[in-house]
Amino acid sequence: MVGGGIVGLAVAWRCRQRGLRVTVHDGGDDDAAWYAAAGMLAPAGETSFGQEALTALLVESASRWAGFAAELTAETGLDLGLDARGxxxxxxxxxxxxxxxxxxxxxxxxxxxxxxxxxxxxxxxxxxxxxxxxxxxxxxDDLQVDPRRVVAALRAALGDAVVPGRVGELPAGPVVVAAGTGTAALTGLPVxxxxxxxxxxxxxxxxxxxxxxxxxxxxxxxxxxxxxxxxxxxxxxxxxxxxxxxxxxxxxxxxxxxxxxxxxxxxxxxxxxxxxxxSTPDNAPLLGRWRDDVIVAAGHHRNGVLLTPVTADLIAGLVDTGRPDPLLEAFAPGRFA
Known part of the structure; x- marks a missing residue:
């Protein structure tokens, strides 16, 4: 796993729950988007005209947040600040x-x-x-969560699987690239x-x-x-x-x-x-296989925290089984080729 932000850590956590061995290469200096994010889990608030596939993904991920938070709190004992008052x-x-x-x-x-x-x-x-x-x-139906608490809990859950330090090139695969804006330099994709x-x-x-x-x-x-x-x-x-x-x-x-x-x-x-x-040219994420040994989970624009649970589930499933969920189709990394 390249990238230790909220998305990369969540993917790694879900992969480990499936029995996979994971290593997360984490820059570790809190310079990613999640550190500034307010933590609004608001699919209605982030819905945009003409983005039907993204709207569906936002709604689906919002529905998974309560369960995701409950599991992470049960494992770590850490409060994520989840609030359901709308x-x-x-x-x-x-x-x-x-x-x-x-x-x-x-x-x-x-x-x-x-x-x-x-x-x-x-x-x-x-x-x-x-x-x-x-x-x-x-x-x-909107929720909010504290992203800084979520990242702290994910780091605690993964323990020594998180390795400090940036990478200048992709390690040998299989690898998931969840490096935020750094994804462009690593893959050439338009982030x-x-x-x-x-x-x-x-x-x-x-x-x-x-x-x-x-x-x-x-x-x-x-x-x-x-x-x-x-x-x-x-x-x-x-x-x-x-x-x-x-x-x-x-x-x-x-x-x-x-x-x-x-x-x-x-x-x-x-x-x-x-x-x-x-961000990507259509402001929708890049999710799925980029080449045989490289999977991408990046480009979430304003929706990284909201899309964390569904991204983690879909990408971990792809890593584990090799079979893409139909929800990934609209967000294929190669769609801008």
């Missing part, structure tokens, strides 16, 4: 609400639950929201870095009860509360590969966040994190 989506202006309704209708057509709410009902769910909110929706900035705030626990996905004067922002008072604000998206935290990007996120929840202006800004999403 998402509240909100719109600040009339134009924001029109855009939100268009997205909600698309999701409802695909049997993804969206309960639309008038402003008073939205604020009954989340009293800290601005009185300017024009409307919203509750998405009850590019997409820069994202995430902020971590800290304040009084309990200000927000749900994940908030907001549309604020044309800006999109999410707020992910943790039980201990930490709150994650994200995320920007730029076609860049640098790690610079710019004042403008921080301002953009904080302005949208405080427009939706004014009390966040009093929270402490504790961390700014830039990482790079591994």
């Amino acid at each position: 998402t509240v989506a909100v719109a600040l202006t009339g134009d924001d609400l029109a855009e939100a309704h268009r997205l909600w209708a698309y999701r409802e057509e695909r049997d993804l639950k969206v309960r639309r709410l008038v402003p008073s009902a939205v604020r009954a769910l989340e009293p800290a929201l601005s009185p300017r909110i024009r409307g919203g929706a509750h998405i009850p 590019r870095p997409v820069k994202g900035l995430v902020l971590r705030l800290r304040g009084e626990p309990g200000l927000l009860r749900h994940v908030i996905v907001g549309y604020a004067d044309g800006r999109h922002v999410y707020l992910v509360p943790r039980a201990d008072g930490e709150l994650i604000v994200g995320a920007t998206q730029e076609e860049r590969a640098d790690f610079t935290v710019t004042a403008g990007a921080v301002l953009e996120l904080l302005r949208a966040a405080t427009d939706l929840v004014p009390e966040l202006a009093e929270f402490q800004l504790t961390e700014t994190v830039v990482r790079h999403r591994p």
Whole structure:
């Protein structure tokens, strides 16, 4: 296994559960996308127009998360921070609400639950929201998890199977490449870095009860509360590969966040994190056999944490049996050849 991020570790864990011997080559410096990820498990929130196969994979993986988390916690005794209270989506202006309704209708057509709410009902769910909110929706099936806790648990479960250090070329096969943006250099496949900035705030626990996905004067922002008072604000998206935290990007996120929840202006800004999403030309992952002895699990774009359980199951099954699950067909690594 090349790559010790959340996807690579989960694949290795599932492979070992099947009785396979695994070695994970892990850079070990937490520079991958999972380290910045907020951990939203929201297939409805990440559904995009025209991506039917990806939507189906997102929904399938979300349905596997509770079982995946329960198994990992049972094995390691570590709490992953799984929360099942759902998402509240909100719109600040009339134009924001029109855009939100268009997205909600698309999701409802695909049997993804969206309960639309008038402003008073939205604020009954989340009293800290601005009185300017024009409307919203509750998405009850969404979950959240703490990716940093998940990676710590997977590392604990795998123990000395995780070997620190990067590889400059692929080791002798069979090998699974789950190296995030590093997959391009190792395989030549079209995986590019997409820069994202995430902020971590800290304040009084309990200000927000749900994940908030907001549309604020044309800006999109999410707020992910943790039980201990930490709150994650994200995320920007730029076609860049640098790690610079710019004042403008921080301002953009904080302005949208405080427009939706004014009390966040009093929270402490504790961390700014830039990482790079591994993205492909169609923003869908590369999953499956690339050549006889090399299997790829990379290019998950914004959905690496959400797609972890289904990726781990499908890739481990392919490694073990040699037979690809039909769910892999749309994500074959050779589709851009």
